[in-house]
Amino acid sequence: MKQQLTNADIFKVMEAWAPKSLAYDWDNVGLQIGSNNRPVKKVMVTLDVLEEVADEAIANHVDLVIAHHPLLFKSLSRIDTEQPKGRTIQKLLAKNISVYAAHTNLDVAAGGVNDMLFEALQLQDKEVLLPTQAEELYKLAVYVPISHQEDIMHAWAKTDAGHIGAYSHCTFRTQGKGTFKPLEGTNPYIGKQQEISFVDEVRMETIVKKSRLADTIKAMIAAHPYEEVAYDVYPLENKGELMGLGRIGTLEKQMNLKELCEFVKTALSVPAVRVTGDLTKSIKKVAVLGGSGEKYFMDAKRKGADAYITGDVTFHAAQDAEQIGLAVIDPGHHVEKIMTVKTQAYLREKFPDLEIITSNVHTEPFQFM
Template identity: 55%
Template sequence: MTKVKDVMNVMEEIAPKKLAFEGDRIGLQVGSPNSDANRIMVTLDVLESVVDEAIEKEIDLIIAHHPFIFKPFKEINWDSEKGRITKKLLTHNISLFVAHTNLDIARGGVNDLLMEKLDLTDTDVLVKTTEEKLYKLVIHVPKSHENQIRQAFADAGAGFIGNYSHCTFNLEGIGTFKPQEGANPYIGSEDELERVEEYRMDTIVPEGILNQTIELAKKAHPYEEMAYDVYPLKVEGESYGLGRIAKLAEPMKLRELAQLVKKAYDVPNLRFVGKEDKNIRTIAVIGGDGNKYISQAKRMGADVLITGDVYFHTAHDALGMGLAMIDPGHHIEQVMKEGLQQQLKEKMPSLQVHISNQKTEPFTFLTTD
């Protein structure tokens, strides 16, 4: 029986809490970590219609991108939409979990998914927000268990450098120890000095998986007490941040790109800023509201910034600095529904993961016949 806490652990792998902006309302907002979570529904927004759909589908856990509780409630009034939603969630034992800016920033998250829709996968971070610390883990192991420890590193996600896995450095030497009274040694006898041919194995470990790597290594290590050292490194780890930037294989005109964006993101309408025949080679994308990042996009060499909720004066500022903008709306973040469903299914195959079918785009576009 899958519990909410099991899904929360997987969500921590997909979109770690530490990536979120300070003060962002993420995590479990309604429910208990010990509640059942066999049927899950992924949604962009938590509206009453979405909760009604969850009730109909007998959903145990809703995972949303936009927080339901952002400002603290002063009251829970059943005559208000927020009050009715809260009552329905509690009455039907539906838990609610939110992954917001952490899912925007995470690898494979909202911004990567938006880029993939444009067939752009070789991307860089647009606005760096954090950088993962790296450590060198050193373990002393008898030669007989060298391969087991190396595999334990890999299973934990350690020892990866670029596109290479199982990366270690091995130095041969002699380990000495004398088992004391009460010890249960794998090699040697009580109160006798033992000399063992060992390897000193070094590998690189990101901070987020350091403890997990040590624990897996201990399980693979034959000794009662595993000798190891951990050293912080000044080498830069993987950068995380908001938005993505990438180059097109071939340049295209702004109007042509706008038409591509409209089709790729399946929006009925969009706005763009700039001359229709402007040549576009480098594209920046920020899901949601990216108005305050126009200068960063320009500094990074973007010809156009694709984002939602573009303000009138921001559009003027972008024109003045020679940056085109395409505004397909905030709702394009719904790309996370299908993307997150796929990731959850891969990590937890036994789960039933549904996508909300409710329309949460608040705007209706009036077009001429």
């Protein structure tokens, strides 16, 4: 009989992708409403948690809502159930619907919102626009009988250990002789109690991201035949993948600013964009940052961007960008809705038997006339 999934199971998988440690300190990510131990049979992914989204979750008998924008962002001084926010909280609590938010951590994470936008725009030669940190790396070494070395390698690979650049299943192996003496009360895989055993073993080494270290060790122990697994963990000075907000890259084919605007509308499914700059200007290098990114336009310029795509650009920021020759395309904040389908696909891969839907509520507040 399969064990019932709980919120904690879903949260663990989300945080393997977008660790909460990646979130900005002003952000509020993780569990918003509910509890870690609540059972889950149906999940809904949404950009925002508005009252209409809560109604949709109730109508669809959802147990857990995963959102990009936190429902509880600023501190609440009261929950007034005559107001939309209060009613939303009340409805969710009354139906035991949990809410979890992955916000700036999902923006920063590899494969997160900014990578989704980068891919949608078919950009190439990807770089991080605003680096915040590099993934810490560890060397993991284990001693295993020769017969089980492939089992260990594949167990590591399933937790994303052994990745170096575009290569997976990276290990180094040294053969030697292992010795041990099983004492009273043991149940050795090889050898007998009170006798010293000499076994042909392999020392296997691989590289592991800090965020996956615990899962990798757990998988390794499960695949290892011994009662007691001998392994070593070493912190490394070399750093892993650079992470941060925004991405910058090059267009597959150079186009002018007007053509790029039309392309952005199609690629991000928006009816209109706001744009600054000469529409005949040739564009090759493009920076993109989901959400509100106007304060980072100088970073885009310093990195050589011809155009910067971001939302919520204000009048003076647009003027300042125009003055330094940087074209700005504002498709709105709502383009972050791209995370719903991608997050659904990620969770379906991890939980093939779990029902996962995306919200059909349109949460874009603006209409284009």
